[in-house]
Amino acid sequence: MAHHAPPPRSTALAAAALAGLLLATSCGSFQAPEEDSAGATIPGPTIEGADPEGDASEGENAEQDSQGADDDAPAEPELPELPAASTTGFEQVETISEPAISPKSVVASGHGLAIANNMMYQHTVTVYDTETGELVQELSDAISPGALGVEGYPDTVQGAPVEAVWTADGQHAYVSQYDLAGIGAAAYDDCRNGEEVPPSAVYRYSVAEQDWDQFIEVGRVPKFQALTPDESRLLVTNWCDFDLSVVDTATGEEEMRVPLSSQPRGIAAMPDNRTVYVTAMYANQLWKVDLETGDAEVIYDQASFPRHLVLSPEAEVLYVTFSRSDLLVAFDTETDEVIASTTTGREPRTMDISADGTALYVVNYYEDTVSKFDAETLEEIQRQPTGHLPIGVSYDPMTGTVWVANYSGTIGVYDDTLSR
Numbered sequence: 001m002a003h004h005a006p007p008p009r010s011t012a013l014a015a016a017a018l019a020g021l022l023l024a025t026s027c028g029s030f031q032a033p034e035e036d037s038a039g040a041t042i043p044g045p046t047i048e049g050a051d052p053e054g055d056a057s058e059g060e061n062a063e064q065d066s067q068g069a070d071d072d073a074p075a076e077p078e079l080p081e082l083p084a085a086s087t088t089g090f091e092q093v094e095t096i097s098e099p100a101i102s103p104k105s106v107v108a109s110g111h112g113l114a115i116a117n118n119m120m121y122q123h124t125v126t127v128y129d130t131e132t133g134e135l136v137q138e139l140s141d142a143i144s145p146g147a148l149g150v151e152g153y154p155d156t157v158q159g160a161p162v163e164a165v166w167t168a169d170g171q172h173a174y175v176s177q178y179d180l181a182g183i184g185a186a187a188y189d190d191c192r193n194g195e196e197v198p199p200s201a202v203y204r205y206s207v208a209e210q211d212w213d214q215f216i217e218v219g220r221v222p223k224f225q226a227l228t229p230d231e232s233r234l235l236v237t238n239w240c241d242f243d244l245s246v247v248d249t250a251t252g253e254e255e256m257r258v259p260l261s262s263q264p265r266g267i268a269a270m271p272d273n274r275t276v277y278v279t280a281m282y283a284n285q286l287w288k289v290d291l292e293t294g295d296a297e298v299i300y301d302q303a304s305f306p307r308h309l310v311l312s313p314e315a316e317v318l319y320v321t322f323s324r325s326d327l328l329v330a331f332d333t334e335t336d337e338v339i340a341s342t343t344t345g346r347e348p349r350t351m352d353i354s355a356d357g358t359a360l361y362v363v364n365y366y367e368d369t370v371s372k373f374d375a376e377t378l379e380e381i382q383r384q385p386t387g388h389l390p391i392g393v394s395y396d397p398m399t400g401t402v403w404v405a406n407y408s409g410t411i412g413v414y415d416d417t418l419s420r
Contacts, residue, residue, distance in 0.1 A: 077111050077170075082400045082417055085354035086374045089382055089420030090402060094133050094413035101126055103405035105163045105350065105392035111170025112398050113207065116405060117161035125161050125175060125205065130396045130403070133413055137210055141177065143203060145215040157183065159203065165225045165234075172213075173205040174234055176222040187221045191240040191263075197221065202236060202247075216252045218245040224308075226267040226276075233291065235276060237264040244278055246291060258289050258296050268309035268318060270333065277318055279306035286320060288336065299336045303327050308350050312375065313357040319375070321348040321362060328362060328378060342378040345369050349390070354416075355397035363390035363404060370404050370414070382420070386412050 082088075102121035108114045108130055116126045127137040141159040145151070159177030166173045177200050179187035185196035197220050204214035219238025222245070226235045233255070234247040244258040244267075261283035268277045276289040278296075286300040300306075304324035311318055311333070318331040321344070328348060330340040345364025352361050353375060360373040368388055372381045387406030394403045400417040 077398060079355065079397050080400070082356075085356055085359035085372075085395075085400075085416060086376070086381065087358075087420075088400075088416055089418040090372060090414045090416035091384060091418060092386075092412050093401075093415045095387070096128065096133060096135075096411040096413070097409060099124075099126065099135065099138055100409070101411065102407060102409055103392060103411055104161070104407060106394050106403045106405040106411055107164045107166060107173070107392075108394045108396035108398075108403060109166040109170040109173070110168075110355075110397050111166075113170065114394065114396065114403055115164050115166075115173050115175070115205065116392075116411060117164055117175055119162065119178060120160035120181065123158055123160065123181075125164075127205075128411075130399050130401065139205070139211070141203070143212050143215060145201075148213070148215045150215045150217065153180075153183075157181070159201065161203075162222070163224050164205075165227055167227065167231060171207050173207075174216075174225050174227075175203050175205060176218075176225055176236060177201050177203060178221055178223075187240065189221075189239070189263075191221070197240060199238075199241075202234065204252075214252050216247055216254075218247070218254065219243060219257070223265050224267050226269050228269045228273040228276075228291070229271050230273045232273065235267050235269060237267060237278060239263050239265065242280070244276075244289060244296075256294055258291075258294055260287055260289075260296060261285055261298075265307055266309040266320075268311045270311070271315050277309055279309060279320070281305050281307055281323070286331075300331070300338070303329065307348070310351055310353050310360065312353065313355075317375075319351065319353070319360060321351055323347050323349060323365070328360070328373065330378060340378045342373070342380070345371055345383065350392045352393050352395045352402075354395050359416075361393050361395060361402050363393045365389060365391055370402070370412075372402075372416075384414065 102118050103116040104119050106116040114128045114130050118124045123141045125139050145153040158181040162176045162178050164173045164175045179200050184198035185193035187197045202216040203212045206213040218236045219241035221239035222236045223239045224237050236245040246255045248255050261280040263282040264280045266279040274291050278287045285298045286306050288299045289296045303322040307323045308321045320329045326344050328344050332339045345367040347366040348362045349365045360375050362371045369383050370386050371383045386404050387410040388408035390404050391407045392405030402414040402416050404412040
């Protein structure tokens with residue numbers, strides 16, 4: 001693995017918890033994702049000149065509880081004392097480029113691991129130790145649904161890992177699969193094959209088993225996922241079904257679908273475990289969903305391509321990136337009114353918030369940069385170069401580092417504890 005040696009970081013997860021993890025072999029090769037498909041035919045509501053955001057062209061577990069916790073679950077990690085993120089500077093200290101990766105996203109668990117999701121270009125997820133940057137595991141997206149209690153599939157199917165969400169205890173990660181290879185028509189971001197594209201799935205990764213331990217059926221081209229704070233429900237946006245899957249995590253079964261609009265993506269779940277915000281990118285809409293009634297309404301439609309959502313630690317503020325408008329907008333979650341906005345770099349995609357809630361990190365896809373903003377004022381604190389096509393970003397509270405997934409084949413690690 002190609003690394004630049006990082007400076008010392010704050011103490012993290014004990015190394016013994018990571019010992020003995022197995023390595024699997026990756027397959028496939030990376031090809032650059034499409035960046036434009038103006039005039040693409042999209043079923044349902046159509047947005048002129050829509051761009052498919054660079055994605056791909058862009059059982060027995062029913063008895064397990066939603067956290068998968070047991071008596072052997074690790075204790076809650078002791079987080080280091082770090083200065084307020086809004087007062088520090090950040091710079092790149094490490095580049096990860098091996099094994100072969102094409103990360104659509106990278107997500108830190110808060111328990112010493114980060115998972116990168118390498119789409120159909122590599123058909124893998126790669127798991128890293130956030131303290132050392134070392135590869136912990138490379139896992140194929142080939143899976144046997146039947147062995148996990150889900151019938152009606154070939155003995156082995158292959159996915160295309162897109163995004164991940166970790167359980168609060170850091171023991172499981174749900175990973176959406178863009179499509180299931182060789183089953184029905186191929187999936188594309190412009191949804192050109194319509195209903196000939198079969199529904200796909202979410203896999204659940206187990207840290208203890210070092211393998212996939214659940215296969216969850218959802219809709220066509222699932223993208224983003226979130227867990228309700230009580231982890232009783234997994235929420236999944238189905239890009240080409242224009243809806244939201246609501247999954248009971250205790251059973252792994254879909255409870256209901258909530259109809260939305262064209263190309264839904266980002267999700268943020270409120271502390272009441274009932275209210276959820278969802279973006280519909282190509283419809284230029286921000287939706288508010290009631291999980292108890294299934295009702296949904298558009299609360300904002302004044303900027304283009306709302307993509308990613310992040311809540312402040314107390315969920316008083318909702319932050320939204322608008323990719324085509326180059327905007328970062330803050331909403332008051334009590335009134336759903338805009339309280340602040342600022343311009344970003346070109347084509348802001350994913351963002352994350354520091355553990356203390358004082359700083360936001362936004363990747364600028366067409367600019368090859370990552371920006372840091374003061375979460376209260378939305379003043380840009382710093383902007384740093386990245387690898388080509390930065391598309392995912394995650395803050396790791398164990399180390400005070402920011403991980404950036406560059407779709408072209410690298411992960412950049414940034415130390416965010418520096419004086420400025």
